[in-house]
Amino acid sequence: MCYCVESCVQKHIQAQVPVMLKPGYVVSHVNLEGCGDGPLGLTASNPAFRVELDGTIQTVFVTMVPKDGLFFWITVQDRKDHRWNVDVSLSSTGQVPNNAVLKRSKRRWSPPPFGIMENGKGPFPKEMDRIASDTSVNYSLYYEIKGPGVTLPPVGLFSVVPNTGMLKVHGPVDREQYPQIVFTAYAYNTLTHAQTDEPLPITVLIEDENDNAPQFSGPMDFTVQEQSPMSTVIGKVTATDKDEPDTIRTKIKYTLKGSTDLFRIDPYSGVMSAATNTLDRETQEKYFVVVEIRDMGGAPDGLSNTGTATVSLTDINDNPPIFSQSMIKGNVPENKADVLVARIGVNDKDLKNTPNWKAVYEITKGNESGNFMIKTDPVTNEGLLYVIKPLDYEKEQTVKLEVMARNEAPLVGSSLNWQKVPVEITVEDVDEGPEFSAPILQLKVKENVPNGTIIGTYTATDPETKSSKDIIYYKLNDPGSWINVMSNTGELKTAMTIDRESPLVSNNMYNITVKAVDKSQKSGTGTVMILIEDVNDNIPVVNGSGLFMCNKGAKQALLINATDLDQKPYSDPFSFELVKPNDGKWRLRDQKATSVMLEPTGDLPNDIYKVPILVKDLQGFGKEQTLSVRLCECTSGGVCAASKLSTALGVWGILAMLLGLLLLLLLCLLCILVCSTKGDKLPMADDDSPGGMLLKSNLEAPGDEVKDVLILLPTSGADVMDSSKEGGYIDHSFGQKHTFGEGMYHNNMQGFLTNTLSSGQYSTGMYGNSFKKHSAMSTMDGLQENRKMLSKKLVYFREEADTRFADDILRPYGFEGVGSPAGSVGCCSILGEDESLDFLDSLGPKFKTLADVCTTKSQRGGK
Template sequence: MNCSALFPTLIVFLMMSFCVTNKAQAGRQSLRLHELNEKLQVSQRRLKRGWIWKQLFAPEEDPTPRTIGKLKSTFDKGDFSIKYILSGEGAGEVFKIDEYSGDIRTLKKLDREEKAFYVLRAQALDRKSNQPVEPESEFIIKVQDINDNMPQFINEPYVSSISEMCPVGTTVVQVTATDADDPLYGNNAKLIYSILQGEPYFSVEPKTGIIVTSWPNMDREAQEKYLVIVQVKDMMGLTGGYSATTTVTISLSDVNDNGPTFQHNRFTFVVAESAPIGTTVGRIMADDADVGINARMNYSLKEAEGSDTFQIHTDPVTQEGVILLAKPLDYESMRRFVIDAEAFNDHVDTRFLSYSEFRDQTTLHIHVEDVDEPPVFTTQEYEWKIHENMPAGTTVGTVSARDSDAANNPVRYHIDKGTDIKKMFKIDPENGTITVAKSLDRETASCSPKSTSRTSAKGCSQLVQVISAVDQDDPPEGHHFYFSMVPEKHINPNFTLRDNQDNTASILTRRSSFTRQDRTHYLLPILTADSGTPALTSTTTLTIGVCSCHTAGHCPTGGVEAFALSMSLSIQTLIGILVCLLTLTVLSILMLAVRKHRKQEQQEEQGQEEKTEQWEEVSEKVLRYSEMGVCGSDSGACRPVPLRPRPGRRERRLRREEVAASIRMSLRQSYLIGPEDEVFRQFILDRLSDADHDPYAPPFDCLRTYAFEGTGSATGSLSSLGSFISEPSFERPCDVGQRFMRLTLWNGAKEEQTTF
């Protein structure tokens, strides 16, 4: 065989060496096959041969066997003297040739993505001599592609981030999809991209899959994250093609396009004038819609009257402005401060906002709470000269002090205990006049040692109640509550509130004492605010009751006690209401029973009164004789003796109630009242007098009836009155059969004896 005959075989061999069998290489196989086929056709045109065939194609995914081509030699006269033989890839399994006609048929379904083409060899033999009439030749059967594969996205998931306020057309990300169909045959693998969700904010390039922004000035504070759904379709998007989708998550990163803003244009705080320097007066908070470094802020106080009394700094954790006391306070000289506070960003980006837009301000109203301060003397030192041997009571001089508080409470004076000077002088506690306590001797002490006189005023600022708050929310930075009294036209003259800066507040008195004669209850509304955004508030009314002093005279918290009444109803409150209703129902039933019982008692008392009337009739028949005599002989000596019946009702005693009320009033007016006090002695004497003259006081007289057995009995009388029979001593004769009995009647502690 010459070299020219071997050249086509070499070409086919080189072509087969570049073939692959997986789907991912199907496209490249088709391209290489096209190139090798062209070379083969050129080589074949240079040869003189007798083979006749066309380009052979076999459609993929066709399950029906069919004829795809025909091989024929020029020596074939149609008398079936030529025998055709097929060998190579898929011969006998995938393809079969008719040995008489040279027709090539498929035997099974083909898959282009599994194998794009087959290289076969054909021979033509003389059927009689079995000798080749044509040289062996190679040819290619190409698997024709159909659209049987869906496009698929690669490199999923797609996540990207861009800055807010970026310009239109900013590239976000590129999505990529592949199709296993033949890219060189038809439109089966030609892909088109489109957006199903995400417009009008984003758009996609149809052929490249590049996603760009299409909406100006996208604001992260309005929407931080977008989910864009991209669709890809083969066959250039024509009907009948396959499609696939993917989701692209796009986040907007923050830029400093927002300045701080205060939710309230006014903050009110209360601080005691006795608060030390460095005390936290309160906290303010400005909101910034940005995050991270763009949300960091500082606070400052604008210059105003008294603004240097306070300082403000930023809490690095909560970003709150903490107001601190920088100078001592004096309620009498400055009762209220009005200061403007400003919040501004640390990091300023003028591409988005002007310099003035990166700041905001609010007004602080700081009220100074009056504290009971000690009185002060009008003069620090007093110096007097007196003669020796002056009698006791001689006036030495007068000291004067005043209460530094606005209330101007009364001032009382006294000399310190434990010093000898107190033995020499006395001081009037009301007006401060100092007098000689005993005669002074110059030779003993020419000059009394200097001493400090002290004063005392009635106390106030006593703790009444400590209140706290709870919140169902759970902020990341924890809770911080602000307590204040509900603003009124004037400052509350009775009570004040001190925020303890630990989520509690103390209720303090502003007066030295309270009396129930003035008022029995005080209602104190309290406003509680949280540190959330926006800040939420609630109002609770604290009911403060004026209580009575103890027996020894001690009055806790100035005689007041408090309990809170919430403005909102909870489940516990509803349960308490139900319990109260049930209690009222039971009490109503008990009252009906008591009324029924009292009605029965009244009926019994009426019966008793009827009996009493009978006893009164009987008492008229009881006679008393002043001296012993014969019955009926001295009618002038007999007089009726009434019995003391048990009264049916007792009239209401008002005097005892009034006396007891006077004693209770005396207890309030004096801390020490003992049994030897005149009030108690008079009270006891009044009670004894009432007992002696009270016709309703027990014991009561009663009448006992004893039957007379008659005369002539050998055993005598069986009555117990027989023990009272005395020997008969008659001054005048008496009828036989008469007996004398002595009846003793008791009237309270007195007794009377009457003889019958």
């Protein structure tokens, strides 16, 4: 082989080229025909040129060809790393391209690039080649080198013998780290140490050797659907090699080391595909395939690596669910609903909890009446068969069904079909209660039929005996107690008046529930729906409340609406008619089915008017009704304005209101005293005031005179304490103590009433010490003020005696002892008209309250 390759490659190549070579210019061709089947490595020593695998020599960058020619060599390397050199000589034709620029360059020393093998073996240092300058003919020279590999990393790799120019390498170098090293050589005159020539770049090419095994660089996990067709692409295995690209040392071959009957791989692209169409996930879900990668095109002496590719099969629905039993049996009692009858199990080899595995059940036969329902248990994937409508043993003792199981996903890749299984359900006999002839009985009846009217019969039978004997009927539900159920016969009779317009009736229907019980105490229920037919038992009614009309002369009108609870033809359209005799102030117009417009015939003053009107239904059934219509001035909002009562009442109206208020006050006080049966005894201490003396009395109840009448004393006998002083005062009119702010005020209702009634006009005095002049108050304000005072008094008198102040209560007293100027308290009730009460002026303030109670109205000069 070595002899053949060495003999097939020519030793020399000569070519004439232009002075300037552009990049990509084809210089010549290395003839590799007859050199065997194995790939060869071709490398140019001059970096300005490259050699393709087919032997074509091309220019890499712009290169000038000297007049004396350009020389380099090409290294040929076979699989066994044997090498031969082909010398290449390029001579210039003297022609320059039109776009080239001719330059005259100084002749220089120009040694060719040097090449060394990476990872070279020792001993070191080794001589590489010699450099020499053209000026060495005229001068004695010495040489120096600087740059990468010398003074820069990798430092100390190269050196030069100064006097001879011999280059040496001092150790191995890795091409993958330094593909080439370019350093600079300098030539100096030995005597003057001056440079005799320009610095020369020296290129050292590191020639590659196969010292790196290929490595996997891509994912090694692949998926493919089960039962995929043959040659289905599964994935691509990728690998890289650090050696020189595009050479035999980086040409990788892929090989499977196992499972070759199921998978295959392209040797140079690494694409893996299925070698069969029988991949079955249910047989094996994952495959682990060993892949070998080897450089040198797979040559035995190439470097290699192995890795494991994982091929996972994805599931398809190629297995239908298979029933675990060939026959399903179950039992269910009759008349039972929502009962689980049977659990139907299946087996499915497809991937669990996927649509390929989840079962869907269907009853294909025997469920025409809809008694059964089947659904899937999401955990166990079983079919759950339920009875949703009760079965009747007397009608059917055995029910036969057929159930089919399928998957959520369609069935593919299988010759099988969806499976079916027979199901047999046995109905168990149960002693049943009576059954009504119909679950719901509908009857018709007119409203207001007489009590005791038979409207129908509702009976039941025993399912076993088909007889109604010994069955008792009861009424379970009757909202209005309108119907009686005869216990032995099931007859339905009216018990009360049936009213269609009752709120118990909905859409003219009234329902009752009936229960039937046999002798074994089994029962059944039924519903009776009574359709109530209407009769004309209601008249049209006019809505006559809150009617008002804004006074706009004869142009205003009022809409009158009427309603009738009956249905047609016993209701609208209504007829409206003003009842005679009519004073001619009103008339009707624009009559509708249920309404009419009422308007005055002329201008009317503001007032409340009574308008009689006759409204009849379609059957002429109706009666006269009186409307109360208020004619008033309206506000901008369309409602009646408030009346000004204070200006309309006048003096006599005000006096009448005040008199009524006074009578109401006296009535309240009288009721309080009459209702009081016992008063607490109040010890009263004498004060410094001159006058009479009060004695303790054992009388528990008020005297007859006090019960009969309660008259107030004039204000002249009332003591008023200065409100500027601290403390309080006694209200002798009502026996109440008041505090207002920091001072006191006197609630002198009697004085206000006396002055008002006597003078016939508003007084300028103080009322209740509220600091308001009566002349400045309207009638309504005065009434409201009086009402407030009365409310306070009444609330006070409703309180228990223990919670009041002792000296603010009217107390009953008995005999007062001997020596009192007034004599007995009871004498107050028999004093004559002409008898004087001047002696009361000398009594103390505590006795005056009692005197106020005992004095009659005539003695006070009341009118």
